[in-house]
Amino acid sequence: MPNGDHDLAPSRYSAVARVLVRVFVLNLGVALAKIVFGYLSGAVSILSDGFHSLIDASSNVVGLIGIRAASQPPDEDHPYGHRKYETVAAYGFMGFILLVMLEVLRNAFNNLRGRTPPHAITTASFVVMAVTVVVNLFVIWYETRESKRLSSEMLMADALQTRADVWSSLTVIAALAGTRYGWPLLDPLGALVVAAFIGYGGYQIFRATTGILSDMVVMSNADVEHVVMSVPGVLGCHHIRTRGSEDHVFLDLHVWMAADMRLDEAHRISHVVKDLLMARYPKIVDAIIHLEPPPRH
Secondary structure: OOOOOOOOOHHHHHHHHHHHHHHHHHHHHHHHHHHHHHHHHOOHHHHHHHHHHHHHHHHHHHHHHHHHHHOOOOOOOOOOOOOHHHHHHHHHHHHHHHHHHHHHHHHHHHHHOOOOOOOOOOHHHHHHHHHHHHHHHHHHHHHHHHHHHHOOHHHHHHHHHHHHHHHHHHHHHHHHHHHHOOOOOHHHHHHHHHHHHHHHHHHHHHHHHHHHHOOOOOOOHHHHHHHHOOOOOOOEEEEEEEEEEOOEEEEEEEEEOOOOOOHHHHHHHHHHHHHHHHHHOOOEEEEEEEEEOOOOO
């Protein structure tokens, strides 16, 4: 999901969105090529991998929704911003993943039970799969490069997800090779492996979105404390709390300062702490600091 700094320039969001649109076109082309050829050839492993690629394309759409949501500033009804719309979209996306996985499993089991006629594995099958692997490798390279240039964790995460699609495609190629040389059972078994890839991807989305909605901790307290304690005038800190997504974090904590310190000086130091935290961890979009004297002991 996007590197959610809602105070960044709109041009950055536009740049990330342009990358996502280009990747979406490539992923959609790969998915359609596999799905069409899978139906025409009868190879359920190719068809299943096509559905897997279709999920990649759909995730790009979810990413674009997230970019749009993150670009909206907080308002009276949403003082923390609109980022959780992205989480809601991801939950809807999980329903699509479930349907796709069920379709893949249905095709695989129909083939295992002999309900689908045998098919011949031609050279074209390998060409289609090889070309789509090359396209996916280009997508990985392109998104990785752009993620570093734009400091976008979402693009990096999408590149990692595409790597799973490459491994899925290589599994299909191995299954096709086995089928061509006398082991037709490998075709539906390859489809089952693809279904496992799809199911694991759905589980990762479920775990991430559930953590966001349940306000699970997203940063190490030790990391925060290390930065805070480096500021002169700070005597300690506690009650550190974080929530949000991995790249869009809200933080609050209590900072100890000398009981006889002037209020304006304590206020100044609190801003130094906040600025340092947000500079060290750009994923922090807001930090609330409570000032208090240290415990008597």
